[in-house]
Amino acid sequence: MSQKKDASVAAVLALLDLLAGEGPANRFEAVVEEARRQGVTGADLRMVEQTRRLALGIQARLERRQQWSAALAALVDTAADLASPHTVEDTLKIITRRARLLLGADVSWVTLPAAEDDGGFRLHSLDGHVTMLNARLRLPKGAGLAAAVRAHRAPLWTSDYLTDDSFRHAHELDQWISAEGLHAVLAVPLSRAVTVGTLHVADRSVRHFSADEIALVNMLAEIGGVALDRAVYLDETVAEMSALRERVLRAEAAGDEARALAAAQGALLDLVLGGCDPQLLVEECRRRLGAPVLLCGPHGTAIAASGALSGRTREEFARAAEDTGTLLDPSPALLDYGIWSVPVLAGSHHLGALYVQAGPALSGDTAELLRHAARAAAVLLSLQEGGGTVVEGQFRDELLGDLLISVPRPRDVLERRARRLGIGLDQPHVVVVARVAGDPQAHAVTRASSCARRMNGLQTTHEGDIVLLLPGTDPGDAARTVHDELSSLPGGPPTVSGSGPVSDPGAVLHGYREAARCLDAMTALGATGTSASTHEMGFVGLLLSEQVDAERFIQSTIGAVLDYDEQRLTELVRTLDAYFDTGGSPTYAAEKLHVHPNTVARRLERIGDLIGSDWQRPERALEIQLALRMSRIRRVLGERGEPAGDQDA
Missing domain, CATH: 3.30.450.40 (GAF domain)
Structure with missing residues (x-):
């Protein structure tokens, strides 16, 4: 019995010696087996086995503490490494490399919000991967462990990623996970000041992650998040400094250009003043x-x-x-x-x-x-x-004044004087007469003179009005241009009329008289402050014109109806005559034409399409009736064989 007692005590001492020497675990079991061979049984054997269990437990705790100390030392080294200035890309590479080494994992990576800012993620800085399927891999919104971590702001892990249905999967990521042969994946939040990324570590085997491993990766993510914030700020600062440097360079270049321009301007002015x-x-x-x-x-x-x-x-x-x-x-x-x-x-x-x-x-x-x-x-x-500008202005005023006098001047003299001013009196010109409130104001005369010079025309004052001779063929457009030019002056808008075109020095006076009569008619009709031409005033302009152009009046009023009848052999003009002869009654007009009232209605509708839907308004109807009568008279006289040119009067 004493011998067995000594053997059990020796076994206990051997176990303690192995514990003190950090012996391997199989040596502990060998000591227990040796005690059994030496006959140790009963309570003594149980004591030896309990001592073995306690020694192994103590050894496991010591090993975990050593591993934890080593991990903490690695974290300190990582923090020291991240304390140095790095770019965002380099910072992410350091984080993923240290995370993989810290847990002895196979692969590690970081996911950050996509640049598209649509809630998706992109993979960055992979470490330990063996395929290229990850190139620009993008996770849609709400997919993968990254979305779950972002939603919960807490670490999450799975022992077998592809078979875990506790989160939403993304086909592209699952395809890459399968190609890499990954199973166990741990994801922890990588905090940043503005956005939240995720740090992942993964193994190619199915396993569970311990609390110590999760805590270590979480601490690394906290340190990495701070370093990433600083790297982002550093990159932004570098970019701002680069932009500021570019602005300084541009400002210097602009200063050089300004100095060169100033030198050039000075040189040109020196030449002029010299x-x-x-x-x-x-x-x-x-x-x-x-x-x-x-x-x-x-x-x-x-x-x-x-x-x-x-x-x-x-x-x-x-x-x-x-x-x-x-x-x-x-x-x-x-x-x-x-x-x-x-x-x-x-x-x-x-x-x-x-x-x-x-x-x-x-x-x-x-x-x-x-x-x-x-x-x-x-x-x-x-x-x-x-003083040439003033002299030229006087020549222009005198030339137009000579064109407006009743005593004719030699044509060749007038044309020669006009050519000196760059004006061809044999070219089409229009006459414009402007009347301002009271006497012609100095500002209005100056503005009209500037307008005439700009358009290479002539300007003067005649019988209290401002008269302009401007190149062109549209008197209405010229009258509107002069009206707009003078409307901004104080005293209210002017009344402006136009006539022409004229292509002969002797016709300028006739054009002026026609425009003056048009101006008087506009004043009598209460149309002061507006602009118009004799052509635009309908039959009133026809009466005002010295050279009555009946054909133009007829064509501008009912020319479309006449052409329609001639081209299609219809009777729209005859229908118009019947309509006006019966007092504007389609029914009576139908009886006079011996057609159905619906036929007259359709013809009147076609007439409206040709000359405008407002043709039955009193003022339009008066012009249409006058044009119809003039057209009928011209046709009757033409059938008699009289010269058409004699009928305009």
Whole structure:
């Protein structure tokens, strides 16, 4: 018995010795077996086995503490590593690598909200993966462990991902999980200041995650979240600094351009004030712009040119100048053939235009330099003209005044004087008469003179009214243009009338008288403050006109009905005559025409489609009846063989 007691005590001491020496677990079992062989039984054997169990428990606790200490040391190393400045991408790589190593897992990754901001996620910074199916892998909204973690803000895990139905699956992610052979997946929230991501670790075997493992990964995620916040802020700061650096560089470049523009403007003004001629100024402009330059007068006449101007280039310049006409916007305008135009203006006085063949695109500094060059040209031309602008204005007033006197002047003299001003009296012109409240105001005369000069016409005051002779064929449009030009002046809108067109110096006086009668009629009819032409006033304009154009009146009133009858052999004109002859009664008109009333109704409806639905209004009906009667008289006289030209009167 003493010998067995000694054997049990020796076994207990051996177990304690193994515990103290951190022996392997199989050695503990060997000590118990040795005690059995030596005959230890009963209570002594139970004591030895209990000692083994206690020793193994103590050893397991020591091992867990050692593992926990090692994990904490790894977390400290991770925190120290993340304390250094990193980009967002590098920070995510450090987090996933340390998470995988910390748990000895097979794969780790991070999911972050997708850039599309639609509630979905994208995988980032995978570590340990062996396939490429994860490239730009995107999880839809509410799918995967990431969505569940984001909803609960707590760690979640599954021992076998593909067979777990406790969360919503996504086909793309399941396909990748299957390709990687992953089963157990742990996901913990990766907190950030603005959004919430998720840190995942996964094994290629089915297993459970212990509380210590979950706690370790959760602590790593907390540390990583803080580091990720700082990395995001660092990236944003770097981006802002880069943008600020770009703004500084642009500001410096803009300053250099401004200084260069100021130097160019100073050089151009020095040339002008030094008394240079236009050719020298244009050459300086060409040198600074690096493109051919042409300076033209107000009517397209070339004043000076510089650069490699071939015959074709000169033709293109001339064609562009002719097509453009007068420009008043000081900004450069792109014409055809890559030519840019900018007007040369002295106040409201148009002195010409500057043309540059600079291609289809124009930089901001080049456009500003063009404007400076045009201003310098305006100063030069104004200095050279001296009082020429005033003298030219007097010539224009005197020319139109001579055209309005009853004593005729020699035609060749009038045409020669007009050509000096760039006006061709043999071309179509319209006469416009404007009447303002009281005597012609100085502002109205000045505004009308500017309008006439801009349109290359003439202006003067005659018998208390403002008279303009403007190029064109539409007197109504010209009257509206002058009315709009003078309407902004104090004293109320003017009354404006127009007549024409005229293409002979001797016809200007007749056009003026016709427009003046139209103006008097507008005043008598209470239409002051408006604009109109003799053509627009219907039969009243017909009566006012010195040269009665009955054919035009008939065509403008019922021409569509006449053409319809002629083309389709209908009787719309005859129906109109019957309708008016019977006092506007479709029933009586049908009896007179020996047709059904519905036929008359359909014809009247067709007439409305042709000349307008308001043709039965009293004023329209009066004009239509007058046109019908004139048409009938012309037809009867024509059948008698009398000359058609004698019937207009």
